[in-house]
Amino acid sequence: MLNIAMAACILLFAAAGYIAFMNSKLIADKKKEAYIPSPASEYTVYMTPQFTEEDKRSMSPIGVMEFRDPQGMMKVYLCRVRNASEDLKLEQAGNVFLHHLTKARDTGTLMFYRTVEEALQGPEEKSLTDRLSAAAKKKAENRIGKQGQSTH
Numbered sequence: 001m002l003n004i005a006m007a008a009c010i011l012l013f014a015a016a017g018y019i020a021f022m023n024s025k026l027i028a029d030k031k032k033e034a035y036i037p038s039p040a041s042e043y044t045v046y047m048t049p050q051f052t053e054e055d056k057r058s059m060s061p062i063g064v065m066e067f068r069d070p071q072g073m074m075k076v077y078l079c080r081v082r083n084a085s086e087d088l089k090l091e092q093a094g095n096v097f098l099h100h101l102t103k104a105r106d107t108g109t110l111m112f113y114r115t116v117e118e119a120l121q122g123p124e125e126k127s128l129t130d131r132l133s134a135a136a137k138k139k140a141e142n143r144i145g146k147q148g149q150s151t152h
Contacts, residue, residue: 041121043093045100046077058082062119063097063129065136066111067104073111076100078132080121094128101136110136 046059049072059079066075078097081087088096104110113136115129 041090042081042087043090044079044081044087045093045096046079047074047100048077049074051075051077060119061116062125063113063115063132065097065101065104065113067100068109068111078129080119080125090124090128094132098132098135101132105136112136 044059046055046061048055051061051064059077059081061077061079063078064075066073068074076097078093087093101110101113113132115133120126120129
């Protein structure tokens with residue numbers, strides 16, 4: 001009798017394990033089906049003192065920085081281009097934007113950098129804007145540290 005009870009128990013545990021495995025596989029498949037990768041987009045780096053309504057119709061900013069220029073305050077936008085055009089891929093535009101960012105922070109003219117979180121589409125854009133944020137913060141901290149050392 002004990003052998004029958006043990007066999008039934010093992011059979012129940014095996015069935016429960018199989019059901020749990022199939023359930024997790026089903027959930028993973030549903031998540032995979034639900035993820036729709038964002039379409040390949042084109043990007044540009046747009047430098048202007050003011051982003052206008054007309055600009056908003058053709059570009060969607062995902063990152064923005066502001067710096068002091070001899071002519072006044074200037075903003076640089078990393079934008080996803082809405083209309084088909086011959087602009088840059090994300091990594092290329094990110095490198096151009098990073099060049100402007102590093103130049104402004106190295107010269108001490110960088111006022112701020114911020115990511116437009118609500119405009120981000122996909123992990124690639126998130127990863128790039130995280131790197132830009134880290135670059136802006138890192139250099140700002142280094143410059144502040146050097147200024148503190150020079151006063152001693």
